[in-house]
Amino acid sequence: MAGQVQQKSMSGGQANESGKYGPVPKRCVVTGGLGFVGQRLVETLVERGAEQVVSFDIVPPAANVWQHKAIKYVTADLCDYDAVLKAVEGADCVWHNAAAVGPFLPKHFYKNVNVIGTRNVLEACKQQGVRKLVFSATPSSRFTCTDDVDGKTEAEMPDIPQECYVAEYSATKAEGELLLRKACKEDEILFVAVAPHTVYGPRDNLFLPNLLEAAGVGKLRIFGSGTSRVGYTHVDNYCHGLVIAEKQLYQGSPHLGKFYVCTDGPTHPHAEGYSVFWEELDQAVTGMGFDSLYSKTALPYFLLRIIAFICDVISTMTGKKLKLGWFTLRMLTMHRWFRITAAQNDLGYQPVVSYKDGWPDTIEWFRNKWLPTFDPKTASGTTGGIAQQTVDKVKIQEQKMQK
Template structure:
């Protein structure tokens, strides 16, 4: 609301909201959604009865506020990347690689879940070209668009197999291939995650294994971005294969030398991961 108020106060006439596809993931502790090649119109409308996590809910509230503010004096559009990656990523890939490096990472479920990624440059590109489509009478006003690496993904239907691509990064770091290890059964993980959430609530801690993580690491999460291609004129500027290879190389050159395999917390996590979890926990209390 502060951003909307500031735009109106200072005469800013365009606003591009950085949203998330997770705002349309209708789920709960007891329901795992499936997003298997859907378009924006095929996904649930906001608001949802239940969100998979607080992040998605707050993003949805912000998007609804921005959309409601769309008018002749403030032209608005929402752009949502999915599973952003790239050099200097300090969240997604380092967390997964730390788990692999400490020997804790296993494939969740069947390992066949499909996904779309978004290179950080494609994310920025999507925001920029969305702004260019903001003009009076534009068909994009007040709408929601998903941007990904699109048809540059390696599979014919424009997606990746999540664990297959992640294993390439794991092996490149010199860690044991996760495809060589036994998988964790989904229902086993789900029950353990429910117990972890109950313990976390009781002890006031946030554990890395939770229901949300089990769901997102086993569900299909890929999209058809026809709307962004046709209405925003969006096309990825970094192909996935090139972007993923560059990202892996960056982590090998810059992240790996700083990783200490046995630098673990009491819970078996690399301390950097545990520190990030503890910081997030403090922000929510």
Template sequence: MACTTAPALTALQRRAAERSYPPVPAHCVVTGGSGFVGQRLVEMLVERGAQRVVSFDILPQPPSAWQDSRIVYMQGDLRRRTDVDRAVAGADCVWHVGAAVGPFHPSELYEEVNVGGCRHVVEACLAAGVGKLVMSSSPSTRFDGSDIDGKTELELPKLPQKSYLQEYAETKAKGELVITQACCEKLLTVAIAPHQVYGPRDTLWTPNIMETAATGKLRVFGNGRNRACFTYVDNYCHGLILGERALKEGSPALGGFYICTDADTHPHSEGYAYLWEEVDRFAVGLGLPSVLQSAHAVQFLMYFLAYICNVVGFCLGRKLCLAMLRNFVDSCRVRIGKMHRARGERRSCRWWYRGLHYLRAVCAACNLCLDAQVCHLGRAMAMVQL
């Protein structure tokens, strides 16, 4: 049977999607199916042969959603157990991607969605006889404020930690424990996390960074040599699908935690990139001013201002933007990528360009928007083989 791919794919994504992959479960459920990662995961499950995929989300079906008879768009709330029961009925595997993300939600919402929602998913899966559950977690659950450089998952801090830098991280950690500790013969579970997902449909990290760069307000902290990992959305969804395949009796993955990144397709073969160099390439590729050529912010001064804002925000009962402490780490990685990182960058740039009327159609500086055979850094871009 010929492979059917989502209509929104580029030629590069389509060629990757049309490869031969091991079968996926016939009946799948994706919570958060209208979101950035969830929407692409729904598409990839269908592309790989799923007969029925339920896309469950509190938001209505997105305008860009793939209209396919195998996809069922179901609106509901993770905070309501009855909604979750309705979504997971008859499923072979559930991918729990839905969460309250971003730094500015009320504390109650983080707790109800990221912790209570996980409980509802576990309870609903056990009640419905669903045998497998894959959770989309976050590396921020292991971040204690110190640098994490080149460590494996086993070397990261264990859950639960004594304290967390963000409510999002704390509630994701609590939710992850709910799911991994529920692993048993009746319900096999695993948690998989990306590090800084990027790609088409991203409405958080990339838009915020690029919009700030467009106003000329983006500043490099310190010397600009922060090392970090990135994960193209297709690669992360591929990792989530592999997570389901690992859920079998006796597997070391049972109840485990893994991080998925673009691995050795990063600029440095050790599997990392310099954060600000990558942000600068993206900005310049979109026709924006160079971030690296702007004035740098003194790191200790910005930390001091952030803590002052934390105190003020606590007293006012509000969350101030400057108070959001963001550190970037070099995560461990799983070498499973299906899309070369440079290709993912170009795809993201093209998608972003279409939504920004003030940018040029083609970046004359580096041809970031073109389907060249060599990337803008001159690195070879042959498709990465699985």
């Protein structure tokens, strides 16, 4: 089935045969259905037997999306309540995956999508009698930029709300999750929150493109000691976690309203559940034919801190989004990996794609699909602007929001 669409994940198409992981709801809605995760989630639900999946996204479908009789593409804004109301009508479950993600978006995106959009989805579900909602959350709502997250379980992470957050994205995602938690406690909806960490895989349009672009123009260096430990989540694994979480949405479920993290877990190079970030990134860099990061001098942390401060000032004064700032610096130098104990125990989660298969598959996809489009003349370095494909999507979203 994976071969039916040019950009579908090969590993996912082989792993997700209908019925292998139990039944899925007949009528599903996925918000953000054309994003990196959302598109794969729509495909996964269809592969597992859903009769209809509404893919709701502000961005119109590309020419090469999977044209399947079970998929209905709806192009609309989450801030348009009537559109959301119509989209969720008759749904057995809604996967609220749409989000303004990362540090590179205009500030108003975060509130509009992550809070107002979530409120609209919640109210629409209540009005249409849709009882089940799986929320795509973020672990960054549970940690700060000052402390490493070195193998904490879900239970060991601080709960929301927090006094401060690592970024506007994290703050608004937490606010949206709290709206759903309150409604769940009041028996207005059945919901759980499921988060990945550093999602990767074919069609990634944020994580790897920006780093590979900097490497491709010779500007990427290892930051600091280069020993930061990070947990990864293959996109198919995250979609698997999102789908099986729906099974816990029943009256009296002990797992309602809880927060879970799904990663590649023990399939990482280090079986505790992590990879050494710069070692794995270097595999992707050299996989593109670029010079190894270990052939260049690493950048000391104190120097990077100064550069990040300057970049943040420039971004604030000009509005131009630069790759390196305080948030990005910390994300690339701190330990960020999680023990997925609760997801394993409560959801029955186990990775369906191992890291040893998923990471090479992703590198191959980027070599075949991304590299031919890479233009060093227009690419930017570590402190330059964000990757063009990220910029293009932001422009589309902004144009739609202004209508």
